[in-house]
Amino acid sequence: MTRHGGQLLVDCLEALGATKSFGIPGESYLAVLDALHDTAGRLDFVLCRNEGGAALMAAAYGKLTGSPGICFVTRGPGVTNASIGVHTAMQDSAPMLLFVGQVGTDMKGREAFQEIDYRAVFGTMAKWAVEIDDVARLPEIVARAWTTATTGRPGPVVIALPEDIISAPTDAAPLRGPAEIAAPAPPPAALDKARGLLEAASRPLILIGGCNWTESGRQAMKDFAEASDIPVVAAFRYQDQFDNFSPVFCGEAGVGMPPHVRRLISEADVILAVNIRFGEMTTDAYTLLNVPEPAQKVIHVHGSDREIGKIYQPALGIQSGPDEFARIIEPVRGDWAAWREAGRADYEESLEPPPQPSPVDMGVVTARLREILPGDVILTNGAGNFSVWPNKFFPFGSRARLLAPQSGAMGYGLPAAIAARIAYPDRRVVCFAGDGDFQMTCTELATALQHYAQPIVLVLNNGIYGTIRAHQERNYPERVSGTDMTNPDFAALARAYGFHGERVETTADFDAAFERALASPTGAVLDLNIAPEAITPRQTLSQMRDAALAGKRSR
Numbered sequence: 238m239t240r241h242g243g244q245l246l247v248d249c250l251e252a253l254g255a256t257k258s259f260g261i262p263g264e265s266y267l268a269v270l271d272a273l274h275d276t277a278g279r280l281d282f283v284l285c286r287n288e289g290g291a292a293l294m295a296a297a298y299g300k301l302t303g304s305p306g307i308c309f310v311t312r313g314p315g316v317t318n319a320s321i322g323v324h325t326a327m328q329d330s331a332p333m334l335l336f337v338g339q340v341g342t343d344m345k346g347r348e349a350f351q352e353i354d355y356r357a358v359f360g361t362m363a364k365w366a367v368e369i370d371d372v373a374r375l376p377e378i379v380a381r382a383w384t385t386a387t388t389g390r391p392g393p394v395v396i397a398l399p400e401d402i403i404s405a406p407t408d409a410a411p412l413r414g415p416a417e418i419a420a421p422a423p424p425p426a427a428l429d430k431a432r433g434l435l436e437a438a439s440r441p442l443i444l445i446g447g448c449n450w451t452e453s454g455r456q457a458m459k460d461f462a463e464a465s466d467i468p469v470v471a472a473f474r475y476q477d478q479f480d481n482f483s484p485v486f487c488g489e490a491g492v493g494m495p496p497h498v499r500r501l502i503s504e505a506d507v508i509l510a511v512n513i514r515f516g517e518m519t520t521d522a523y524t525l526l527n528v529p530e531p532a533q534k535v536i537h538v539h540g541s542d543r544e545i546g547k548i549y550q551p552a553l554g555i556q557s558g559p560d561e562f563a564r565i566i567e568p569v570r571g572d573w574a575a576w577r578e579a580g581r582a583d584y585e586e587s588l589e590p591p592p593q594p595s596p597v598d599m600g601v602v603t604a605r606l607r608e609i610l611p612g613d614v615i616l617t618n619g620a621g622n623f624s625v626w627p628n629k630f631f632p633f634g635s636r637a638r639l640l641a642p643q644s645g646a647m648g649y650g651l652p653a654a655i656a657a658r659i660a661y662p663d664r665r666v667v668c669f670a671g672d673g674d675f676q677m678t679c680t681e682l683a684t685a686l687q688h689y690a691q692p693i694v695l696v697l698n699n700g701i702y703g704t705i706r707a708h709q710e711r712n713y714p715e716r717v718s719g720t721d722m723t724n725p726d727f728a729a730l731a732r733a734y735g736f737h738g739e740r741v742e743t744t745a746d747f748d749a750a751f752e753r754a755l756a757s758p759t760g761a762v763l764d765l766n767i768a769p770e771a772i773t774p775r776q777t778l779s780q781m782r783d784a785a786l787a788g789k790r791s792r
Contacts, residue, residue, distance in 0.1 A: 242372040242403035243268025246336070248411035249379045251280050255307050257298065257659055259283045259291040263311020265338020265351070268403040270309075283659060283688055288315045290652045290681040292322020292335065296393070297617070297640045297653035300331035300448045302660055305386045305394075312338045313351025316358075316395075321646055323363050326393035328644040330514060331448055332386040333393035339368060341401040355397040364392035372402050373409040380412055388418055389541035390514065391449050420540055420558025427555045428566055431509070431536050434552060435465070435569045438507035438534075440576050444490070445479055446472030446519070447512035447559060449540075454560025455635070458511065459483055464568035467509070468580040470498055473518040474628065477639040481632035487580035488587065490519045492645075493625050493773070497583030499525060502533075507552075511538045512559035515548045516643060523548070538562050588630055595771035598744045599623075599697065602765070603630045605748065606667070612636050614665045615657045619650035619678075621671035622704045622772055623697040630774070648677025651694060655681060658690035666692040672724050673702045682734035682762075691736060691760020693751075696727050699767040707772050707781060714785040731762030740764045 240248070246269060250258075258280060262270055273282045285291035288310045295306030306326070310319045316337040326333040340349040359366040365385045369378050382394040423431075435441050443462050450458075455478055462469050462485045469479055473491030480486065488498040502508070502525045513519065520526055526533060526549055534552035537545050538559065545554035555562065590600040603626045613636040618624040624641065633639060640653040654668035675696050685691045706720040731738025737757035741750045741764065754761030772778045 239406050239408050241268050242375055242405050242407060243270070244272040245372070245375050245407055245409060245411055246379060246398070246403065247272035247276060247280060249376050250307065251276065252412040253379070253383050253415045254304060255280055257281050257283060258307035258309060259285055259294040259298070259656070260309035261285055261288050261291055261311065261315060263315055263338050265312045265340070265400050266309060266336070266398055266403060269336070269398070282309070283684065285684045286680040287678070288318035289321045289648070290678045290684065292319035293325060293646065293649050293652035293678070294656040295333050295335070296322045296326035296329065296331055297649070297656040298660055299326060299333045299386075299391070300329050301615070301638060301640060301657055303332065303449055305332040305334045305383060306656070308333065308335045310335065310337050311351070312340065313353055316353060316355070320359070320362065323359060323393045323395060325642045325644040325646045325649060327362060327364065328516070329448065329642060330391050331393075332391040334382055334386055335363075335393060335395045337395065337397055339397040339399040342370065342399050343401065355395055359395040363395045366395040368397035369399065369402055372405045372407040375407075376409060376412050380416065384416060384418065388420075390539070390544055420561050421556050422561040423538070423555045423557040423565060427553065430553055431555065432567065432569050434507050434534055434536060435467070435509065436571055438571060439573060440505050441467045441507045441509065441571065441573060442501055442505035443467050443469045444472060444502070444508055444510045444513060444519070445469060446475040446514075447478065448475070449559065450478055450512070451560050454563050455479065457560070457563035461563060461566055461568055465570070466574055466577050468501060468577045470501055472513040473516055474639065474641040474643055476628075477633040477637060480635040482634055484581055485577060486584065488584045489628065491628065492518050493629060494521055495583070495587045495629070497580060497587065501580050502526070505533050507534045507536070509536045509538070511562060512540070514544050518643070588632065590630060590774040593771045593774070594777055595768035596743050596766040597741055597747060599626050599767065599771070600630070600774065601744050602747050603627075605751075607631060610667065611665050614667065615640065615654075615661065616667055616669065617641065617650045617653040617657060617692075618669040619671070619674040620645040620647045620704070621674045621702075622707060623669060623671040623674070625774060627669045647674045650674065651678050652681050654692035654694070655685045655688075655690045658685070658692055659688060662690070668692050668694045670694055670696050671703060672696055672698040672700065672727070673722060675727070676724075679730065682731065682736060685760060686735045693754045693760060694762045696762060696764050697767045698724060698727065698764050699769045699771070700724060701769050703769070703772055706769070706778065710778060710781040711785050714782045714789070727762060727764040735759050737761040738764070740766070742766045
């Protein structure tokens, strides 16, 4: 059968199991759009409003489902807009495929209209960047891209599609399906050594992360941790991968790290690190473990050999998929019950913030959400101080999920919530957004409206870029610059996009407003009146400023 390259590409994606894609149309990949005309209901194209929003949706979809999030964008300005999603997927270790139009091969190297060298631009940002130079090689390249995105450490792949290549006819056969690739399993000798290191410990700790767990693998990890009575800490923004209601769960290591989590990591003598990449936030800027040889004995388990020993030299490195390791390792025993109990007690105490100096008290709001949201809720957030509420004060059960960017990408929360609603239309999805964060991608409300994927959005509106203001007050007290915002009427904006929208002035108003949001068939945006003073749960903006001024006077 003869077909053009765009049809061959879409046929291959369908064969691999893709069912959703996100993007913005462009003349550089018209042949692909032509092929997508016939795949509605099988491989849907979600029309977005900005390439950045589309790419963030794809990154979040990959993180949530484990199947590569698919994104189509045009060349030049389109793909540079989309780069935020590539960077986010890489730092999240989430599978993603970004297909981008390219100038025709007869124009390459002339700085043609919107021309970019994608391998040069994305070579260090993505897991792999490639340009197709022969229409007959489309199945080969797409198969390799899918495998690259999903194996080892998952991540994004960028595939450039020259316009003349994807419009060319070909009789090449599409793929028949995805390759079945078994994840590496731990050798018995390594398991024995790992168990020996743990059994010899006085203060063992399990540190877990990553999005490429299966439900059975997460359950096996929980069974091992509970049977061994070892405290568990989640890597930055991956606490949804372990049941927070388990008696061994002790918190998340990330921005705003609680003191007890910092103590657990720094005072542990053996750390079993499973499926994490040892990022800056999880290690408190690489201070909790010495680089390159930690005082703690680290057992680093990861599916990619490139991650083991990349920053920290482990006492034992095991190349293994997280599920495979969790299913095979047998429980250990030791005299550390008091260590685990103290960590759990500190975690439970950390869930109760003091009253907030704000018309809407987010401590009360979050506690209420813990009571009323279903067990399989999906929470999302972008970047900002506001994210402390879903990240530090909302326990995630075994079925709940969190979509939050390790990259600190502002504007991630709303696209992620839309992607979650598209992936799981029957689940409740709630997005936490700061007022600055929300305005990065709020035009994607139109995407949600068009595709019947409206979440509930809580806009924590304090009129400032809060995270940067906090840094200003700590480092340059009383010298505020560039962080005050004049905001629109968010409730009116929401209504213009077909959402239910309302302003919530006080804590007492929240319950009724949220009930109306839950009842809305078209999603909702609640504009929450948050005081700038309530910049963090346990320190006000004034207290930060006063502490910084006192420090300057004492020098």
